[in-house]
Amino acid sequence: MQLIIEREKLIKPLQQISNLLNGRPIQPILGNILIEVNNKLLSLTVTDLEIDMVTHILLLKSDKQGSTTVPARKFLAICRNLPKESIINIFSKDNHIFINSGNSRFSLLTLPSTNFPNIDNWHIEIEFNLIQGSLKQLIAFTQFSMAYQDIRYYLNGIMFETSSEGIRAVATDGHRLATCFIKTHNKLPNYSVIVPRKGITELMRLLNGENTNLKIQIGSNNIRVYTNEIIFTSRLINASFPDYHQVLQKHLDKSLEVDCILLKQALSRAAILSNEQFMGIRLNISKNQLIIKANNPDNEESEEKLKVIYNSDKLEICLNVIYILDILNILKNGVVRLSFKDSMSSVRIQNIANENICYVIMPMRM
Template identity: 30%
Template sequence: MKLAIARDQLRDAIGNVQSVVSTRSTLPMLQYVLMSAKNNSLKLVATDLEVGIECVIECDEMKQEGTVTLPAKKLHEVVNILPQGTIAMTASDSNAVTLTSGVVRYKLMGMPPDDFPKSPDVKRDKSFVLPQALLKEMLKKVSFSISIDPNRINITGLLLALTQSQLRLVSTDGRRLSYARHTLENPPDGDSSYIIPRKTVLELERLLSDEGDVTIYLSDNQIAFEFGNLLVISNLIDAVFPNYEQVVPRGYERKVIAEKELFGVATKRAQVLTTDRYNLVKFEISPGKMVVTTNSPEVGEAKDEFDVEYQGETISIGFNPQFVLDVLKIVDEEKVTLELKDAQSSGLIKPLDNDNYMYVVMPVRL
């Protein structure tokens, strides 16, 4: 391999792929990035065997094609500190790569590229297309409630469901549930569902841009996302996701309309006096008003209140304040609705006049 490439372009490409590099793996090769030079393009590949990222960039000049593997972290540090401009890369038969920019020269030792895990072939039979900005927004609105409990593998990922021409994204940790949906113009044939690992979801949130489209390829055990000069390939979680449609409340009669900012501030003020043992905030709702209180025997009491739109019987319900704040933090609209049945049933929070995003929060016994 012998080529010349812009430093900033190479730095950004390494940054795009290196976050999936495993630092704790027992396989040393998973700490490396595979670099293949061909047809005046340089393809970088990194994987942890669960999710892989490929990035293709154009070279300024290519005198010799070839393939090398280099330690991802060190390579990124080296390229980041090289002078701005063009980097000359030359690989030797001993798996060493020289990077030169001006008078600065580095030599990095690699490993045999044949030892690097082979990228799986992307199955392109079933696919659909979305704007990158839309998918990024939907992921952001639901990813925060993905479980991190290794004993409940079926909810440690995000459900992607294709149902009746709709794309639905659902996550839960067993105590709350987040739901987003979007009607597809050209959906793939048939209803289907897939559980995407949490790490893949977070990588997509990081990599997706606000412009252009993303093509999503689906198969029984794999999902791939192709956008810009990137390809993200991920295994799927082989498990059964909970029946989310049974969890989302329907037809609740008590409906509260609140200013998101006031709701959040009052909840945050009450949260200040909660503890690990008493992580509960009480919401008492009466016509025109919501009173938010906490009473921790070890710390003290707090009370705040604000005006709401509500006509009905007074009801009191307890929630984990962080669960409420997590929802309010990612809602864009200025007003939200809180729908309730009774103090023992889940509450439903959603943006006012927007049913595309819904959040179910389990109550805490008062």
């Protein structure tokens, strides 16, 4: 295998895929990048057995075909530290790869490409195109509600559900739930998968929100996303996601409307004196008024009053203030609606301008 390439064409895609390889790999080959040259195409592949990333780079000329694997961190460090606009000559011989550029010479020990895990052996059940910005929106509006290292492993990710109407993303940690729905031009079959937290995190890094089409392929155990630069594949969580419909379809007959920014500012101030362990606050709601109260074991207290739109019975609800602030930070501005039934019911939070984005928080006992 041999190729000649400009440093700038190699460094960005190399950095993008190398981000996946953190920590100590469970197998030596998983710390390596698979390098393949086929005609005028250079392919770089990394995997941790849960996520795979592939990038293709067009070469100026057809170099010597072949493949090998090279230590990812060392290879990236060498290329990154070469002078800008360098021309890099790379070739493999026996069990080494040689990297030459200007007056610099490097040789790295390689492992056979035949030992690299096969990442293409899976069956595609559904394939469709989606605007990159839409996928980023689905993730951005829901990912903060994923569980973290929960023993109910099916909560440690986002569930994506396709239907004839569009695509819905849902995440929950058992205390709060986030869902975002977008309509699609093409009717899709009914299908649902759970993408694990790490897959969501890595995929989000690749999405820049451009108005470009992504090709998405889904199978029973994998999801693959083709961006302009990277082919991303993640294993799926093989489990059933909780029935979120039961939460969203509950009849909540009381609602309060308030400016998102004013509510966020008031909650942020009140939270300063809340219990640092439980982060609970009380919402005392009466006709067109919301009083936010917080206290802590040191008998310190805070109180905020806000004018709101509310015309139902008085009630008091206790909620985790961090959960509310997480939602308001995502919604950013506009008028938000809080819907509930009584002091012990869940609270639904939506921006009245876009009801395709919905959040539910369970109450606290204080």
